[in-house]
Amino acid sequence: MFDKLAWIRLPRNVVVGHGVIDETAAAIDEVHLGGTPLIVTSPTPRRIAGERVAEQFEASVTVTVETASFAAVERVIEAARAEEVDFLVGVGGGKAIDIAKMASDELGMGFVSVPTAASHDGIVSGRGSVPEGDTRHSVAAEPPLAVVADTEIIADAPWRLTTAGCADIISNYTAVRDWELAHRLKNVEYSEYAGALSQMTAEMLVGNADSIKPGLEESAWIVVKALVSSGVAMSIAGSSRPASGAEHLISHQLDRIAPGAALHGHQVGVASVVTEYLHSGSAGRWRNVRDALADIGAPTTADELGITAEDFVEAMTTAHEIRDRYTILGDGVSREAAVEAATVTGVI
Ligand SMILES: NC(=O)C1=CN([C@@H]2O[C@H](COP(=O)(O)OP(=O)(O)OC[C@H]3O[C@@H](n4cnc5c(N)ncnc54)[C@H](OP(=O)(O)O)[C@@H]3O)[C@@H](O)[C@H]2O)C=CC1
Ligand SMILES: O=C(CO)COP(=O)(O)O
Ligand SMILES: [Zn+2]
Numbered sequence: 001m002f003d004k005l006a007w008i009r010l011p012r013n014v015v016v017g018h019g020v021i022d023e024t025a026a027a028i029d030e031v032h033l034g035g036t037p038l039i040v041t042s043p044t045p046r047r048i049a050g051e052r053v054a055e056q057f058e059a060s061v062t063v064t065v066e067t068a069s070f071a072a073v074e075r076v077i078e079a080a081r082a083e084e085v086d087f088l089v090g091v092g093g094g095k096a097i098d099i100a101k102m103a104s105d106e107l108g109m110g111f112v113s114v115p116t117a118a119s120h121d122g123i124v125s126g127r128g129s130v131p132e133g134d135t136r137h138s139v140a141a142e143p144p145l146a147v148v149a150d151t152e153i154i155a156d157a158p159w160r161l162t163t164a165g166c167a168d169i170i171s172n173y174t175a176v177r178d179w180e181l182a183h184r185l186k187n188v189e190y191s192e193y194a195g196a197l198s199q200m201t202a203e204m205l206v207g208n209a210d211s212i213k214p215g216l217e218e219s220a221w222i223v224v225k226a227l228v229s230s231g232v233a234m235s236i237a238g239s240s241r242p243a244s245g246a247e248h249l250i251s252h253q254l255d256r257i258a259p260g261a262a263l264h265g266h267q268v269g270v271a272s273v274v275t276e277y278l279h280s281g282s283a284g285r286w287r288n289v290r291d292a293l294a295d296i297g298a299p300t301t302a303d304e305l306g307i308t309a310e311d312f313v314e315a316m317t318t319a320h321e322i323r324d325r326y327t328i329l330g331d332g333v334s335r336e337a338a339v340e341a342a343t344v345t346g347v348i
Pocket of ligand 3: 120168243248264265268
């Protein structure tokens, strides 16, 4: 008798390359999804990619969403039922993809991810994040059956979206440290395989920092591959643990305290500078994290995020409350300790 249930849900077809958007229907066919797709997109991605995806099918339905909300997920579910579609395709950044992912989960329908920006690892994962009440963190949702990432489109997206994706990957270092800590102190289940994959993904991205530059299509390749790998680590773990530790808790808290101030990846990157400091002290590796962010042009200070020192410190001191996830924040860092960590690291 097994006392453990392993449940790893991964994409079956990951297509990455120049111009592959025009192969979306073929990639979908390969995973045996047939019939009419419901394309979930947002205004800019619709113009750039959504229409090119739609024209590959005899019939399709498109829903354009403007904001990430449960109302938008409901609208997509209603459209899918009313139009009797067979599967969902999310075309865009995290907003369109997560709305499609959450709706697919509810509908029990196949889901395909067509990212137009490499802004964070949610574009390839089985985790969905749509703000609900006070909740900002991800929940389990339908993983994509196929991912179609056109590097020509992604390389043309605003550069800040790509640096945000890089910073989300760089934050894997501290996420894994938090996970190991929770394993040691709280007996939280830890997967060495998922932890090693997540850490290696960050190392490879940092090792390739010289090739991550605006206007260079190879950057999109490197970042998408890292996001896929991070998504796989989360699938193996069955949670976002390998890619989300205290730095993510701080970012989720910033989303409440200073909504819309900065991109997810940029926030978790800056937060990981201070959480690395909390882990290893002033002589530790926080400078490596900061320098890795600076090398790819991501923010390294609260000011660059457009967040005040006061708000950043408040997020640090309250972030432990938002989720049952043990990290270096323990049962809360004091205001003095938060100010010290953020000041020594130059974050505030
Ligand atoms: N599942 C997970 O684990 C995670 C999910 N998230 C979720 O993801 C969302 C944030 O993702 P993010 O990608 O930053 O947000 P969006 O999907 O809102 O995209 C960011 C902006 O980029 C625009 N855009 C997208 N692609 C292109 C392109 N190729 N060229 C020009 N502009 C483009 C969008 O246009 P437009 O305004 O027209 O949409 C939007 O203005 C949030 O809803 C968040 O909750 C965040 C982290 C993790
Ligand atoms: O953003 C994520 C991983 O990079 C998902 O993490 P959360 O579960 O904390 O939302
Ligand atoms: Zn993240």
